[in-house]
Amino acid sequence: MEYTHEELTQNHEFYFQWHITEKCNLRCKHCYHESYNSKDELTSSQLDLAFFKMEQALKKWDIKGSASITGGEPFLRREDMFRIATMMDNSSNFSYYDILTNGSLITDENLARLATLSSLRRVQLSLESPFAKTNDTIRGPGSFENTLEAIHKLKCRGFQVSVMMTVTKVNQYDFPEMIELLAKEKVDAMAVERFIPEGSGSSICDMMLSREETKRFYELVYNIGIKEKRIKVLMHRPLFALLDENDSSVGAMCSVGNNALTIMHDGTIYPCRRLPIAIGNIIKDGIFKPWYDSNILWSVRNKSKIKGKCGKCDLLPLCRGCRAMAYWVNGDYLGEDPHCWKEMKVSTN
Amino acid sequence: MLERDESIYKLNDNIVIRKNAGTKQYWAFNTENGDHYSLNSTSYWILERISSEPGTIDDVLMHFLQSFEVGHDEAKKDFGKIIECFLMEGIIKKEGEKKDENQKENEL
Numbered sequence: 001m002e003y004t005h006e007e008l009t010q011n012h013e014f015y016f017q018w019h020i021t022e023k024c025n026l027r028c029k030h031c032y033h034e035s036y037n038s039k040d041e042l043t044s045s046q047l048d049l050a051f052f053k054m055e056q057a058l059k060k061w062d063i064k065g066s067a068s069i070t071g072g073e074p075f076l077r078r079e080d081m082f083r084i085a086t087m088m089d090n091s092s093n094f095s096y097y098d099i100l101t102n103g104s105l106i107t108d109e110n111l112a113r114l115a116t117l118s119s120l121r122r123v124q125l126s127l128e129s130p131f132a133k134t135n136d137t138i139r140g141p142g143s144f145e146n147t148l149e150a151i152h153k154l155k156c157r158g159f160q161v162s163v164m165m166t167v168t169k170v171n172q173y174d175f176p177e178m179i180e181l182l183a184k185e186k187v188d189a190m191a192v193e194r195f196i197p198e199g200s201g202s203s204i205c206d207m208m209l210s211r212e213e214t215k216r217f218y219e220l221v222y223n224i225g226i227k228e229k230r231i232k233v234l235m236h237r238p239l240f241a242l243l244d245e246n247d248s249s250v251g252a253m254c255s256v257g258n259n260a261l262t263i264m265h266d267g268t269i270y271p272c273r274r275l276p277i278a279i280g281n282i283i284k285d286g287i288f289k290p291w292y293d294s295n296i297l298w299s300v301r302n303k304s305k306i307k308g309k310c311g312k313c314d315l316l317p318l319c320r321g322c323r324a325m326a327y328w329v330n331g332d333y334l335g336e337d338p339h340c341w342k343e344m345k346v347s348t349n
Numbered sequence: 350m351l352e353r354d355e356s357i358y359k360l361n362d363n364i365v366i367r368k369n370a371g372t373k374q375y376w377a378f379n380t381e382n383g384d385h386y387s388l389n390s391t392s393y394w395i396l397e398r399i400s401s402e403p404g405t406i407d408d409v410l411m412h413f414l415q416s417f418e419v420g421h422d423e424a425k426k427d428f429g430k431i432i433e434c435f436l437m438e439g440i441i442k443k444e445g446e447k448k449d450e451n452q453k454e455n456e457l
Contacts, residue, residue: 060383285380292378292385293365304371 013095014065015260016054017273020047020080021072022265026102028126028139030166030207032199032274038072040266042283044080050263050282051087057287058093065093068124070100072265075110082113089118096121098162102143103150111157122160122189125150129171130181138170151185162189162234168207172217176224183230191234192221194339196274196328208329215341218243222250241319242342254320256333257297261287271296274324275333299334308336309344356443358432359403364440366396377440386438392431399441406432 022038024031042050058065067088074081081099088094096119103125114120125147129135132144139147154161163182165171175192182190194214197205209217222243225233241251255272262270267283269290270276279297280290291297299305300323303316310321321337329338360366363381366388368374375393377386388396394416398409410428414421435441 057383288378288383289380292367292380298367298369302369302371 012063014063016067017262018067018069019071019264020074021077023076024072026140029204030195030201034199038265042267046283047080053282053286055093064095067097068100073102075105085117098122098124100124103147106150106153122162123154124162126164129174130177134171155186160188163187165192166195167192167217168195175220189232189234196325198328211339211341214339238319238322241315254323256323257300272324275327305334307334310336354406355446357403357445358399358441359444360400361439361442
């Protein structure tokens with residue numbers, strides 16, 4: 001009668017996006033955070049308990065965990081961040097983790113401490129454009145230079161560095177120059193993510209790409225990304241499968257209810273950071289209760305409940321669209337991904 | 350074992366049951382320790398019944414016989430095995446006993 005975790009997941013890895021604080025020293029216009037006061041932030045001992053709950057789940061499911069330790073700006077809780085990272089280093093249940101930072105606090109001292117971490121895979125920074133003016137319009141004055149300096153310092157010390165670009169109408173044409181800049185800086189990987197008008201970003205919702213712009217942008221990323229040898233362009237995201245469903249190096253099923261959870265600064269658990277509907281609290285509920293008992297997760301797992309174009313799509317097992325984008329644009333996380341450009345075959349019967 | 354069993358059976362507090370009608374998959378999950386069980390449709394039906402209306406095995410069996418075309422003796426034998434397994438795994442628990450009419454009158 002034993003059931004295996006794999007029946008609910010498509011992968012052999014489970015991912016935690018762990019926002020250890022909501023505090024941040026930047027105020028990026030597109031940010032998914034709404035508040036930066038980090039109300040009811042978990043204490044250090046509660047963070048340890050949260051880590052224990054994650055480990056408990058991974059051990060039970062007998063799968064390896066990965067994590068992104070992030071914020072806010074995680075270096076604003078530096079001691080807790082390094083302690084958690086060290087716990088992951090010493091854990092047989094976690095295979096690796098990334099630290100997601102804006103790079104503003106990458107000091108020599110912090111670099112030396114990062115160098116002691118054995119399971120740190122990459123440090124991820126955000127850059128919105130290869131052009132300082134465009135980047136700083138979104139992330140604040142001086143952030144372009146600061147980020148490049150952080151990249152430079154990290155690469156000089158031999159760290160793997162990735163860059164995240166959140167695409168809006170403002171930077172949608174900057175991808176080719178971005179690749180050139182990052183290649184020059186010897187960045188290892190680059191990911192792109194669609195801007196979703198949530199949190200602080202809801203004030204610039206007109207910056208969201210249209211369906212046609214999304215198609216053009218994804219095609220551009222794909223065409224450059226598959227040929228690019230200097231930087232790994234990460235295309236494991238919904239909708240990329242539309243470009244070549246037979247290319248396993250691109251596209252990915254939306255992770256909601258599948259192989260990931262987001263833990264917020266106060267322990268609140270979200271299906272995904274971009275889908276901020278609370279399904280529990282890690283301190284009170286642990287991992288098992290929300291994972292097994294959330295109606296939201298079960299609705300998304302049930303393919304027959306996915307609506308609109310996504311529900312009828314033959315790529316549903318590969319893609320499923322972005323549930324968060326559906327939620328923020330259509331008000332229904334089971335609705336179709338509004339950016340999907342696939343033309344559905346119309347039955348003539 | 351189940352002869353004259355007047356115990357009331359309930360789903361354990363930390364157990365949730367789920368089904369995916371599309372794929373005809375049925376599960377019971379322990380939300381405390383993460384134990385998870387794949388069920389067949391009959392086992393799921395029994396747990397769903399116990400969950401919505403705790404009762405004796407005979408109550409559940411009676412409803413089962415009303416819902417499905419199966420013989421009483423065969424169903425009772427299968428029920429016994431399934432209930433025993435659920436109890437052993439901590440999926441269900443006994444809580445109190447059903448009171449018969451005489452007991453109710455005496456209490457009054």
